Amino acid sequence: MASDSGSDDSGDKVRPGRLRGAWRALTGRGADEMRARPSPRRGGGLARRVSLIDALIRGLPAPAIVLDRDGRVVAFNQAARSIAPALRAGELALIALRMPELVDAVRRAIRKREPQRVEFIERVPHDRWYEAFVAPVSLPESDGAHIELLLMTFNDLTPLRRVEEMRADFIANASHELRTPLAALLGFIETLQGPAKNDTAAREKFLAIMQQQASRMARLIDDLLSLSRIELNAHLPPSTPVDLASLVRQVTDGLQTLARDRKVEIRLVMPPEPLTVLGDRDELIRGLENLVENALKYGAAGKRVDITLSRAQTRSGAPEARIAVRDFGPGIAPEHLPRLTERFYRVDVADSRSQGGTGLGLALVKHILNRHGGRVSVESTLGQGATFTMHLPLRTGDAPSGA
Ligand code: ADP
Numbered sequence: 286m287a288s289d290s291g292s293d294d295s296g297d298k299v300r301p302g303r304l305r306g307a308w309r310a311l312t313g314r315g316a317d318e319m320r321a322r323p324s325p326r327r328g329g330g331l332a333r334r335v336s337l338i339d340a341l342i343r344g345l346p347a348p349a350i351v352l353d354r355d356g357r358v359v360a361f362n363q364a365a366r367s368i369a370p371a372l373r374a375g376e377l378a379l380i381a382l383r384m385p386e387l388v389d390a391v392r393r394a395i396r397k398r399e400p401q402r403v404e405f406i407e408r409v410p411h412d413r414w415y416e417a418f419v420a421p422v423s424l425p426e427s428d429g430a431h432i433e434l435l436l437m438t439f440n441d442l443t444p445l446r447r448v449e450e451m452r453a454d455f456i457a458n459a460s461h462e463l464r465t466p467l468a469a470l471l472g473f474i475e476t477l478q479g480p481a482k483n484d485t486a487a488r489e490k491f492l493a494i495m496q497q498q499a500s501r502m503a504r505l506i507d508d509l510l511s512l513s514r515i516e517l518n519a520h521l522p523p524s525t526p527v528d529l530a531s532l533v534r535q536v537t538d539g540l541q542t543l544a545r546d547r548k549v550e551i552r553l554v555m556p557p558e559p560l561t562v563l564g565d566r567d568e569l570i571r572g573l574e575n576l577v578e579n580a581l582k583y584g585a586a587g588k589r590v591d592i593t594l595s596r597a598q599t600r601s602g603a604p605e606a607r608i609a610v611r612d613f614g615p616g617i618a619p620e621h622l623p624r625l626t627e628r629f630y631r632v633d634v635a636d637s638r639s640q641g642g643t644g645l646g647l648a649l650v651k652h653i654l655n656r657h658g659g660r661v662s663v664e665s666t667l668g669q670g671a672t673f674t675m676h677l678p679l680r681t682g683d684a685p686s687g688a
Contacts, residue, residue: 330426331434335359338434348439351422352378356391359434368407368415368439378437387417387437394419394435404442414442458629462505462643466498501641508645512628515568515652523565523657526680529606530555532566533594536573540581547585551577554593560606562677564657569677572653572661573608575646576673580612582640587613587670596679604679605659613670622663626651650675 331353339360342349348365350372352358356379361372369381379388390403400420407413417439424432473491481487537551544551562569580590591611599605617625617632624630629644631637637644650661650673658678665671 330424330430330432331359334424334432345438347441350378350437352391352435352437354395354433354435356395356435365439387419390417390419391435391437394421412443414446416440416442455628459505459509462629463502466501469498470495497641501638501643504641505643505645508643508649511571512645512649512652515649515656519652519656521656522563523568524563525566526561527564527566527569529560529562529569529594529608529677532569533573533592533608536570536577537592540574540577543578543581544590547581548588549581549585550589552589552591554591554595556595558596560594560596561680562606562657563680564677565653568653568656569675572650572675573610575650576608576610576675579646579673580610580614580671582642583636584612584614584670586615589613597676599676599678606677606679607674608677609672609674611670611672616667616669616671617663617665618667619665622665625663626661647673 338351342351342360342362345362346364348362348368350358350361350365350369356377358372358374358376358378358381360374361369365372369378369383371381372378373381378391382388382391384405384407386403386405390401393399394401398421400418402416402418404414404416407415417437420436420438422434422436424434426432473495477488477491481491533553533555537553540551577590577592584590589612591609593607593609593611595607595609597605597607621630621632625632626647628648630647631642631644634644647661654661654675654677659676662674662676663671664674
């Protein structure tokens, strides 16, 4: 008994007992019929064409498997191994294709002689979504006979699914963000039309809140439009030379009023030499404004914000410009750091809203820097403030001073 069951499951060869069940499941025909059929490798017409089929299949970038009419593997390409690592030419496909949806589609295609489309999920090692097409193919022979084959091709739907999920999340988040101030506005309008109709003091107070809420909606729409514009242009690297020192000064001057309101002093540290990047000046201003505004809003308690422009090198040794915005506020706990540039991610939602935040500022910064071939980095220790740094590739030929 023990050796019997052992011989059934071990080794590379497919055992008759296992084949009989597999065969019946795949084609609905009996095992006797299977045995009566010549092996596809030995069948004259097909054997002659296998190398041609093989060559064609190997040229396809997507996974592709060709089966004979008995459901045996005639040929498959390298990409097919990612879906069915156990594929072997000459063996029943069912043995390697473990997905029941796929086996059903093969069975239907054999029975109905019509193309079938099926979707399935591979759960291990990670969720991956595929669509498979199983198409009957008929190869005419010189003697008027036909060789009947099945062509299976696969598309990996995983990236599409992930984008769909992200879009659905994004729309849900954006609608939620807009609905909250909208609900407040409608509530105040109702109150002003009804109970507070003739209450002058209440009207003044409510109108001020309504203005705040309407501005919040306007800011959100503005940020959403900016994000989508930057994404649309993501594949077009900006090409205008931008002097970073004047850009830093412009942003700092523009935020002096906010800095005074928050009682924060902004200090600038500039490099001795000019630093020029190829960029989109308006986008870079927008990105730096977001970082400095955040430092002034969330780090106001530190009373000081340092903005340092410097020349540095990437890990691979390429020259880059860095604009570091350092505040001395409460800092950010380490678990939040990797998620800060996600859309609508906030450490403290109420704090962000009370500061007029949309949760999109750092996502914008990330996209702007991506488009410029750079990146944003964050360093922070709780209680010791935070440093957000824009890294931008420097134009080659910009030699460091003294070089
Ligand atoms: P928001 O519109 O909420 O400011 P951002 O994308 O600009 O959105 O920032 C995301 C979150 O990161 C903020 O809500 C805040 O919690 C946190 N954050 C950003 N900058 C700082 C900073 N300098 N210090 C502390 N927390 C910060």
